[in-house]
Amino acid sequence: ETGVTQTPRHLVMGMTNKKSLKCEQHLGHNAMYWYKQSAKKPLELMFVYNFKEQTENNSVPSRFSPECPNSSHLFLHLHTLQPEDSALYLCASSSAWGLDTQYFGPGTRLTVL
Amino acid sequence: AQRVTQPEKLLSVFKGAPVELKCNYSYSGSPELFWYVQYSRQRLQLLLRHISRESIKGFTADLNKGETSFHLKKPFAQEEDSAMYYCAPPRANSKLTFGKGITLSVRP
Numbered sequence: 001e002t003g004v005t006q007t008p009r010h011l012v013m014g015m016t017n018k019k020s021l022k023c024e025q026h027l028g029h030n031a032m033y034w035y036k037q038s039a040k041k042p043l044e045l046m047f048v049y050n051f052k053e054q055t056e057n058n059s060v061p062s063r064f065s066p067e068c069p070n071s072s073h074l075f076l077h078l079h080t081l082q083p084e085d086s087a088l089y090l091c092a093s094s095s096a097w098g099l100d101t102q103y104f105g106p107g108t109r110l111t112v113l
Numbered sequence: 114a115q116r117v118t119q120p121e122k123l124l125s126v127f128k129g130a131p132v133e134l135k136c137n138y139s140y141s142g143s144p145e146l147f148w149y150v151q152y153s154r155q156r157l158q159l160l161l162r163h164i165s166r167e168s169i170k171g172f173t174a175d176l177n178k179g180e181t182s183f184h185l186k187k188p189f190a191q192e193e194d195s196a197m198y199y200c201a202p203p204r205a206n207s208k209l210t211f212g213k214g215i216t217l218s219v220r221p
Contacts, residue, residue: 042211043157043199044210045205045210048205056205098204100203102201103158103159
């Protein structure tokens, strides 16, 4: 599959669970992003990685833990989430962090019970 | 404060009517702005960017440095234009990121 892929597409978890979201890009990009999209705040930037280094953490609670093992893969590890964390989590990539178009994945719809 | 502002949440027009989706910016540095679109059940995607100066799907956006605006315009709206539209700066970071978005609804 080309472009930006995300798995799983849907996830339901309890507040005590630990789960991970995965993002993979096949575009040869060097920057990757996590966004949260919800009805209350349409699009919130969470994290930015540029050449595998975290460059931005937008005051995200520690129950969200990103990991970028290489330029093609990005993970978001989740633990002890709250119901208000239920949202669509979008991954995006761009050739580098800067004047570049971001390419988005389809998102993971997360529901926290 | 640095920001990209979309002052309206919803714009509803009839098919064939002109459309203007507003975007204002207030930050230093290159104002190379983008417009992204999200159609129902589709992923967020680029519509157009200032630097390319293209017309995509009949939409254009002109950078007005005097008014610090990058409004998205289309002379005749189509039903398939109904979507969520986001104005975005070139470099997303914790202080400056996408606008809040506007829902465009085009009625038949």
